[in-house]
Amino acid sequence: MNSISQVCRRHRRLLLAAGYLLVLAFAVMYLRVTISVPPEGDDKLTLNAWMYDFQRMPFWQYLLQDLRQRLGYFLLEEVRFFPFHYPSAISLLFFGSLTSYRLYIIGVTAAAAFLTGRVIARLSGSEGLALGGFTLALTLAPIFNEGMYSYYAVPQKALFWAMAAWLCLLHLQDTGRRRWGVGAAVLAFISCGTYEIGYMYTVIVAGVFLVLSRSVKKALLRCAPALSGTAVALAFHLASSRGSGSTGNALAVNLPEIARVTVQQMAASIPFFNPMMLGEDPGVITNGDKLWPLLLGIVAGLVLCFVVPLRKVPARVPAAMAGLGLALWAGPALLLACSERYQQPEAITWKWGYIPAAASSVGFALVLACLIVLLAGCLARLPRWPGVLLRLALAALVAVGICANGAYTRACLRNHHAKNLDNYYFFVDTIEAGLADTVTADxxxxxxxNVWGGDTAAESMFFSRFAGRELHAQLVGADVIPEDLKGSVYAYQTYRDYGGYDLAWCGRAQDENAELLDTLQVYVQGALVPDNAVIKYTVRLPDGSEEARAICLLDCDQTPRNAKGDYIATVEDSSILNAKVMIWDG
Incomplete structure (x- = not known):
C-alpha cells in the first residue's frame, strides 16, 4: 500500500491529467446529444448570415471585415459594448456543420469549467475537489437550456475569461509580478466585453478577496487590476448607450420581481428542472443515455467521497467553496433579475430560463460537490470499515442520481427536437440539391x-447560406411583396411524408399570391422514390375548371444525382395549382 501511495504521489500530475482527460471524454459523449438540436434562437439568423459571408469570402477578407466590425464597438457605433460577444473568424472554422458547432460549444463549456476548477484548487488547496467539481459541472450542464446548444457559448466564454482573470490575480498575489496584474485587467475587460455577466464576476472576485483578507482596503488593492479592466469596459458601455447604460435592459428595482426572477433563473441551471416543469416526454431512453452519465457519476462519486477526504481538508474549506459556488450560481441570475426586460412575466418562468444558466450551472455543480464532500468528511470520521461502506453507498447514490438525471434530460432533449431536426436537414437538402437554382437575386x-418567426432576413439568409449565393425569401403571408421587386415571385414548398414521400417543389408564380405556377421543379429523393413513379399535379384551365395531370419521372428533365441520390425533376407545364403536387408510385 505504501508503495502504491508513493507511486501516486510521484506521478500525481500525470494521474490528475489522465483523470481530467477521462472525464472530458465521457462528458463529450454525454453532451454530444446537443447535436440532435437544430439551430435555435438568434442562431437562425446570425449563424447563417456569418456562414454565408464566411463561405463566399477569402479568409483574410472576412477577417478584416470582422476586425472592422469589432472596431466599431470601440468607436461607439453600437448601443451595446460587445466587441468580444460574437464569434471570431477563427471560431467560424468550427461552425460549418451542426456537429462541429455543438462540439465547439462543448469545448468552450469544458474550458470554462476547467478554469473554474483551477481557481477552486488554488483557493481550497484540494485538487480532488477541483476534479470533482469539474466532473459535476459537465455532468450537470443544463442541456435543455439554449445556452448549451445556441448563442455560440457566450455565457461560458464570459465565465472562461473571468476565471482566467481570477487566476492572474491569484498569481499576482503569490509573485507580485506586474504582468499578472496586466493580464487580470485585460481578461476582466474581455469578459465584460463578451457578456454583461462579466461585471458580476468582478463583483464576486472582490467579495472573495474581501473574505480572504478581511479588509476592504486590502481586498480592493488585491483585485484592483480586475476592477480597472471592468471599469474601462463599463465606461465604454455607458458611452455606447449615451450614458443610460440600459440598451433596452433598463434597471428596475422591484424587489419581489427581483427575488422571483433570481430564483427561477437559478432553477434553470438544474438540468432536469425545466423539462420536468414542461412535462416533456423522454420517449425511448437508450443505453447511451444511461451509460455516459453513469460513468461520470461513478468518477464524481469516487473522487468526492474518497479522494478529497484523503487530504483531510478542514470542513470550513468546502463550506467556503460552497459559498463561492452559490455566488457563481446566483450572481448572473441576480443581474438578469434587476433588468426590466427580464422581469416581464413571460421572459423567465419556472419552465424556461435564459442562456446564462449554462454558465451558472458551474456554480450549482460546485455547491453540490462541496455538500457531498462535507457529508463524506463526516462519514470518514467513523470507524474504518463502517465509514468506508457508508462512503461507498454515498458514492453509489451520487452515481445513480447523476445517471437518472442525465438519462432523463438527454432523452427529453433528443425526443423534443427529433421532428424539428429532420425538418431542418430536409430543408437544407432541398436547397443544396439545387431546387432554387433557377431563382436569381432579383x-x-x-x-x-418558417425559419425564425417569419423574419424575412432569417428566411433570406437560410437560402443564401445553403445555396451559396444571394437569394431573397420570406414566409408565405408574413409580409407584403416589395413594390420595387425587379424579378419574379417563386413559390417554394416543402412537405414531410406527403403521399408517402418527403416532397418539395419550386415554381415561378403567375401572380403575387403564388396560387398558379409555371414550370414546376420537384425535389426527388432518388434513393427512396422508384424511377418509374409519377408526379401528380393539377392545372387550372382557361375556363376556370381544374384538370388532374400526371407525368412519369422518366419523362421529366432531370438534373444529375448528387451523392445522396437526390435530383431535381422539371415539369414543363403552366397554370399548375400550388400545394396540389404529389409523387405517386402506385
Missing part, C-alpha cells in the same frame, strides 16, 4: 418553411 421566394 427574384423573391415565398416559402412555407
Amino acid at each position: 427574384d423573391l421566394l415565398l416559402c412555407n418553411e
Whole structure:
C-alpha cells in the first residue's frame, strides 16, 4: 500500500491529467446529444448570415471585415459594448456543420469549467475537489437550456475569461509580478466585453478577496487590476448607450420581481428542472443515455467521497467553496433579475430560463460537490470499515442520481427536437440539391418553411447560406411583396411524408399570391422514390375548371444525382395549382 501511495504521489500530475482527460471524454459523449438540436434562437439568423459571408469570402477578407466590425464597438457605433460577444473568424472554422458547432460549444463549456476548477484548487488547496467539481459541472450542464446548444457559448466564454482573470490575480498575489496584474485587467475587460455577466464576476472576485483578507482596503488593492479592466469596459458601455447604460435592459428595482426572477433563473441551471416543469416526454431512453452519465457519476462519486477526504481538508474549506459556488450560481441570475426586460412575466418562468444558466450551472455543480464532500468528511470520521461502506453507498447514490438525471434530460432533449431536426436537414437538402437554382437575386421566394418567426432576413439568409449565393425569401403571408421587386415571385414548398414521400417543389408564380405556377421543379429523393413513379399535379384551365395531370419521372428533365441520390425533376407545364403536387408510385 505504501508503495502504491508513493507511486501516486510521484506521478500525481500525470494521474490528475489522465483523470481530467477521462472525464472530458465521457462528458463529450454525454453532451454530444446537443447535436440532435437544430439551430435555435438568434442562431437562425446570425449563424447563417456569418456562414454565408464566411463561405463566399477569402479568409483574410472576412477577417478584416470582422476586425472592422469589432472596431466599431470601440468607436461607439453600437448601443451595446460587445466587441468580444460574437464569434471570431477563427471560431467560424468550427461552425460549418451542426456537429462541429455543438462540439465547439462543448469545448468552450469544458474550458470554462476547467478554469473554474483551477481557481477552486488554488483557493481550497484540494485538487480532488477541483476534479470533482469539474466532473459535476459537465455532468450537470443544463442541456435543455439554449445556452448549451445556441448563442455560440457566450455565457461560458464570459465565465472562461473571468476565471482566467481570477487566476492572474491569484498569481499576482503569490509573485507580485506586474504582468499578472496586466493580464487580470485585460481578461476582466474581455469578459465584460463578451457578456454583461462579466461585471458580476468582478463583483464576486472582490467579495472573495474581501473574505480572504478581511479588509476592504486590502481586498480592493488585491483585485484592483480586475476592477480597472471592468471599469474601462463599463465606461465604454455607458458611452455606447449615451450614458443610460440600459440598451433596452433598463434597471428596475422591484424587489419581489427581483427575488422571483433570481430564483427561477437559478432553477434553470438544474438540468432536469425545466423539462420536468414542461412535462416533456423522454420517449425511448437508450443505453447511451444511461451509460455516459453513469460513468461520470461513478468518477464524481469516487473522487468526492474518497479522494478529497484523503487530504483531510478542514470542513470550513468546502463550506467556503460552497459559498463561492452559490455566488457563481446566483450572481448572473441576480443581474438578469434587476433588468426590466427580464422581469416581464413571460421572459423567465419556472419552465424556461435564459442562456446564462449554462454558465451558472458551474456554480450549482460546485455547491453540490462541496455538500457531498462535507457529508463524506463526516462519514470518514467513523470507524474504518463502517465509514468506508457508508462512503461507498454515498458514492453509489451520487452515481445513480447523476445517471437518472442525465438519462432523463438527454432523452427529453433528443425526443423534443427529433421532428424539428429532420425538418431542418430536409430543408437544407432541398436547397443544396439545387431546387432554387433557377431563382436569381432579383427574384423573391415565398416559402412555407418558417425559419425564425417569419423574419424575412432569417428566411433570406437560410437560402443564401445553403445555396451559396444571394437569394431573397420570406414566409408565405408574413409580409407584403416589395413594390420595387425587379424579378419574379417563386413559390417554394416543402412537405414531410406527403403521399408517402418527403416532397418539395419550386415554381415561378403567375401572380403575387403564388396560387398558379409555371414550370414546376420537384425535389426527388432518388434513393427512396422508384424511377418509374409519377408526379401528380393539377392545372387550372382557361375556363376556370381544374384538370388532374400526371407525368412519369422518366419523362421529366432531370438534373444529375448528387451523392445522396437526390435530383431535381422539371415539369414543363403552366397554370399548375400550388400545394396540389404529389409523387405517386402506385
